[in-house]
Each structure stands twice: as structure tokens, then as C-alpha cells.
Amino acid sequence: MGGTGDTVAGREALIRFEGIGKTFGRVRALSDVDFTFMQGECVGIAGHNGAGKSTLMAVLAGVHAPTQGRIEVDGRDAPHYDANAARDAGVRCVFQELSLCANLTVAENMCIVHPQLRGRGWRRTATRLMREKLEAIFPGNGLKGNELVSDLTLTQQQMVEIARGFTVTDQPVRLVILDEPTSSLDAHTADQLLAFVRKAAQGGITCLLVTHMLGEIERVADRVMVMRDGSIVSVLGREQSSRASIIQAMGQHLEAERAPGAARVQTGRDRERHFEWNVGAKRHTRIEASRGEVIGFAGLAGQGQTEALLAIYEAATRHGPSRAKVAFVAGDRGRDGVFPIWSIAQNLDLRWLAGGAPRRRGLVDLAAARAVVEAWRAKIGIRGAAMSAGILSLSGGNQQKVLFARALASDADLILMDDPTRGVDVGTKRDIYQLVHDEAAKGRTFIWYTTENEELSHCDRTYVFRSAAVTRVLHADECTEEALLAASFEEQAA
Numbered sequence: 001m002g003g004t005g006d007t008v009a010g011r012e013a014l015i016r017f018e019g020i021g022k023t024f025g026r027v028r029a030l031s032d033v034d035f036t037f038m039q040g041e042c043v044g045i046a047g048h049n050g051a052g053k054s055t056l057m058a059v060l061a062g063v064h065a066p067t068q069g070r071i072e073v074d075g076r077d078a079p080h081y082d083a084n085a086a087r088d089a090g091v092r093c094v095f096q097e098l099s100l101c102a103n104l105t106v107a108e109n110m111c112i113v114h115p116q117l118r119g120r121g122w123r124r125t126a127t128r129l130m131r132e133k134l135e136a137i138f139p140g141n142g143l144k145g146n147e148l149v150s151d152l153t154l155t156q157q158q159m160v161e162i163a164r165g166f167t168v169t170d171q172p173v174r175l176v177i178l179d180e181p182t183s184s185l186d187a188h189t190a191d192q193l194l195a196f197v198r199k200a201a202q203g204g205i206t207c208l209l210v211t212h213m214l215g216e217i218e219r220v221a222d223r224v225m226v227m228r229d230g231s232i233v234s235v236l237g238r239e240q241s242s243r244a245s246i247i248q249a250m251g252q253h254l255e256a257e258r259a260p261g262a263a264r265v266q267t268g269r270d271r272e273r274h275f276e277w278n279v280g281a282k283r284h285t286r287i288e289a290s291r292g293e294v295i296g297f298a299g300l301a302g303q304g305q306t307e308a309l310l311a312i313y314e315a316a317t318r319h320g321p322s323r324a325k326v327a328f329v330a331g332d333r334g335r336d337g338v339f340p341i342w343s344i345a346q347n348l349d350l351r352w353l354a355g356g357a358p359r360r361r362g363l364v365d366l367a368a369a370r371a372v373v374e375a376w377r378a379k380i381g382i383r384g385a386a387m388s389a390g391i392l393s394l395s396g397g398n399q400q401k402v403l404f405a406r407a408l409a410s411d412a413d414l415i416l417m418d419d420p421t422r423g424v425d426v427g428t429k430r431d432i433y434q435l436v437h438d439e440a441a442k443g444r445t446f447i448w449y450t451t452e453n454e455e456l457s458h459c460d461r462t463y464v465f466r467s468a469a470v471t472r473v474l475h476a477d478e479c480t481e482e483a484l485l486a487a488s489f490e491e492q493a494a
């Protein structure tokens with residue numbers, strides 16, 4: 001292990017891992033992990049998809065028992081470390097796959113992880129605690145606490161999940177695991193969270209930030225743990241934890257970054273529009289696209305971008321002038337994307353089967369199906385399990401790759417993507433950007449909603465949404481951070 005070693009001077013050890021290993025059947029997810037989480041530090045955790053980050057966090061949360069190694073809490077051996085022991089030690093977890101119950105209200109969801117909220121007035125107390133914490137982390141969020149979770153956007157659900165993790169009831173919060181906490185948050189809300197994380201760490205709470213957004217780690221982490229293939233390969237101190245050094249430790253060698261706007265500046269203007277849709281509350285918002293164009297949707301999260309994508313999908317699947325061969329990469333992977341009891345292969349070739357798959361005497365050509373799955377596995381680097389294994393045996397980022405491959409493997413000319421690189425590692429993101437460029441060059445049209453502003457440099461034009469309407473349309477060369485921010489807060493529709 002390189003870098004600054006395992007402990008930090010001047011801070012007390014909270015939880016110590018020694019020789020931790022974890023296997024799932026024949027898959028070795030973790031091997032020989034040594035690390036001490038200190039009180040009041042912020043640790044960034046980086047690594048490629050399938051590196052073992054979520055598994056390590058599940059061991060820390062007591063969800064998975066390690067198959068090897070020992071754990072110490074406050075300097076004492078903890079031989080029976082499970083979810084209850086983790087809770088007693090003050091460990092809270094904000095999961096990558098959100099764990100809220102959709103059919104309960106926000107306040108009711110509080111009681112699931114804080115069962116001590118009971119008796120007379122429990123609902124009022126739960127609502128108050130939730131609102132206080134939401135306000136502390138995300139000022140001006142507008143949530144009341146009595147909303148049904150199924151009525152919330154993915155962003156709001158992520159905010160609730162985070163606030164719930166930091167809420168104190170009868171036991172102190174000492175360590176909070178944040179697994180991809182900003183994956184559904186826009187830049188403004190992500191900034192609010194990062195500022196809160198720094199404050200929480202200064203106040204003595206250990207915060208673990210597991211993320212592929214390396215700039216976030218660079219901004220807030222005191223130390224960075226870099227994982228590769230189930231092991232810690234480097235621990236970097238604050239001064240050494242630049243984006244470049246993290247990527248180098250991950251073993252991913254990326255070409256020089258492309259300047260925003262440089263990618264597609266010359267394309268897109270004055271082309272004949274092939275697609276036109278009217279979306280939004282009164283169908284007042286007009287979206288246009290040409291063949292081979294990459295169109296971005298931006299703005300603060302939850303401003304109607306997903307609804308606009310769904311309206312376009314609906315129009316494209318109806319009979320009429322807007323009909324098109326369309327595929328959709330769903331934003332809420334767990335709810336709308338993955339078929340949990342199906343294999344990886346079945347999840348991948350589903351859309352291909354539905355449109356244009358070759359048939360033999362009316363039956364699916366199984367050899368062709370296998371070839372499609374194999375081609376996309378290799379092209380997009382789906383790693384971690386055989387294609388016949390259940391989709392849930394893949395890490396979150398690898399599941400996301402399957403959803404992206406599902407859309408691209410189809411016969412669709414129009415690909416709608418709802419934040420498709422959520423949870424995907426930096427190397428794979430580059431591959432995805434290249435694929436989008438290549439497929440657009442072949443004439444496919446992409447509509448791409450993203451919460452990561454840098455990704456808009458890959459779009460010919462970007463529609464910025466505010467209150468379910470478009471405030472600005474920015475061409476690639478106008479799509480700067482400042483212009484996006486200004487348009488995101490503008491009220492009047494263009």
C-alpha cells in the first residue's frame with residue numbers, strides 16, 4: 001500500500017479492518033483489506049466498477065459478514081460484527097441502490113431505520129427531524145415530510161435517504177457511508193451536500209464518500225482509498241489526492257481531457273430537423289433534433305427533464321408523424337431498468353429481441369442472441385460474472401453498462417437516455433462517450449439528460465429546463481458552466 005499509510009496523526013481510531021476478505025461463491029470480492037477509519041475524517045473511496053467498494057461498505061455496515069479477517073471498534077475486538085453491532089457503533093449507510101419504501105411517506109421511512117420513534121406523536125417527531133436535517137443539508141429543498149416516496153423524484157428520494165442517514169435519535173451518528181450520494185443530484189444540490197459533509201467531518205462524524213465523481217473526492221476528502229480488484233492499492237493523503245493521481249492509482253490511463261465544447265462544435269447547426277416534439281405541461285416546449293445529433297437536457301434535477309424524455313418516448317411509440325424506432329435507458333435503474341430475477345444476458349438482449357432480431361422459422365435465433373450479448377459484453381467491458389448469472393450479481397456500475405448496451409444493441413434510431421452514466425467508472429464513461437459519438441456518426445439520434453455538466457460537451461445542443469419548460473437552448477460552444485447555471489435559474493421560458 002502506498003501513500004500516507006493506514007492512520008492519521010491526531011485522530012482516534014473508530015473502526016479497524018484487518019485482513020478482511022469476502023467471497024460470493026467463486027467470486028472473490030475482497031481480499032486482505034487493512035484499513036483504519038479514524039474519527040472525524042472524510043475518506044474518499046475510488047475504484048473501477050466491480051473493484052469491491054460497495055462490498056467493503058456492506059461489511060462496514062454489518063450487512064455482509066466477512067469470510068476472513070477481524071474488525072475492531074474503538075480499539076476492542078468485535079468478533080460478532082453485524083448490522084446491530086454496526087448500528088451500536090454509530091455506523092449509518094446511504095446506499096447506492098436507494099432503500100426507501102415507495103409505498104410509505106418520508107416520515108414513515110424514518111421510522112424504519114429509527115424504530116425508537118414510536119408512541120404518541122411519533123409522526124410529528126419523525127417529520128420534524130426529517131425536515132430539520134433536510135434543511136441543514138439541502139437548504140430550500142421544499143420537502144414537507146408527509147409526501148409518499150413513490151411521488152418523489154429520484155433526486156428527492158436521494159436527498160431523503162441522505163438526510164435519514166445523518167439524523168440523530170437516541171444513538172449518536174459516528175460514521176456515515178455515502179455510496180454514490182450525488183449520482184442523482186444536480187451540481188447545485190451536490191455542492192450543498194459536499195459542504196455539509198465537510199462540516200459534519202469537522203464536527204467529528206467520519207464520512208465515507210464512495211464515488212466515481214473524482215472531483216468531489218478531490219474537494220472534500222482528507223484521505224483517499226483507491227481499490228482495484230478487491231484490494232486497496234493506494235491510500236493518498238489530502239495533498240496527493242488529485243484527480244490525476246487517483247486515476248493513476250486506479251490503473252486507468254485516460255487520454256488528455258477534451259475541452260468542453262470542443263467535441264461537436266461544428267455539427268448540428270442549420271441541419272434539417274428530422275424529429276420534433278412538444279412537451280411540458282401545456283405542450284408549449286418544443287424539442288427538435290436531426291438525424292445523427294446528440295441533444296442534451298440540463299438544468300437543476302427534477303425540472304421536467306425525465307418527463308420530457310417520457311413524453312418523447314410515448315410519442316415515438318404511438319402511430320403518427322412522431323413515430324420512430326426508440327430505446328430508453330431508464331434513470332431509476334432498480335425500479336425501471338433492471339429485471340432482477342433475469343440473467344445478465346436476458347437483461348441485455350431484451351430490446352434487441354423486441355425489434356429486428358433475426359428469426360429462424362419464427363423462433364429466436366439463439367446463436368445470434370448469444371453473439372449480440374458477447375459482442376456488447378466485450379465492447380463495453382461488463383465484468384464480474386458470467387452472462388448467464390443473475391443481473392444482481394453485478395456491481396451497480398456494471399448493471400448500468402448492461403442497460404446502456406440494451407439500448408444500443410437494439411435497432412433503435414432514437415436513443416433516449418436518463419442520466420445513463422450514473423455509477424459508471426471514469427474509464428467506462430470515456431468508452432460510452434466514444435460510443436455515442438460513433439453511433440451518432442452512423443445516423444442515430446441521442447437525447448441525453450445528464451446531471452453531470454461536463455457531459456454536455458458531447459452534445460450538439462443543450463436544452464436547459466426550469467419548472468418543466470426550456471429556458472435556453474445552448475449550442476456546444478455556448479455550453480459553459482456559467483451559461484448553464486444562469487439558464488438553470490432563469491424563470492421565463494424561451
Ligand SMILES: Nc1ncnc2c1ncn2[C@@H]1O[C@H](COP(=O)(O)OP(=O)(O)OP(=O)(O)O)[C@@H](O)[C@H]1O
Pocket residue numbers: 024027028029047048049050051052053054055056383384385392393394395396397398423425
Ligand atoms: N450478491 C453478489 N453475488 C455475487 N457477486 C457479487 C455480489 N455482490 C457483488 N458481487 C461481485 O463482487 C465484486 C465487487 O462488487 P462491488 O459491488 O463491491 O463493486 P463496486 O466497486 O462497488 O462497483 P461499482 O462501482 O460498479 O458500484 C464484483 O465482481 C461483483 O460482481
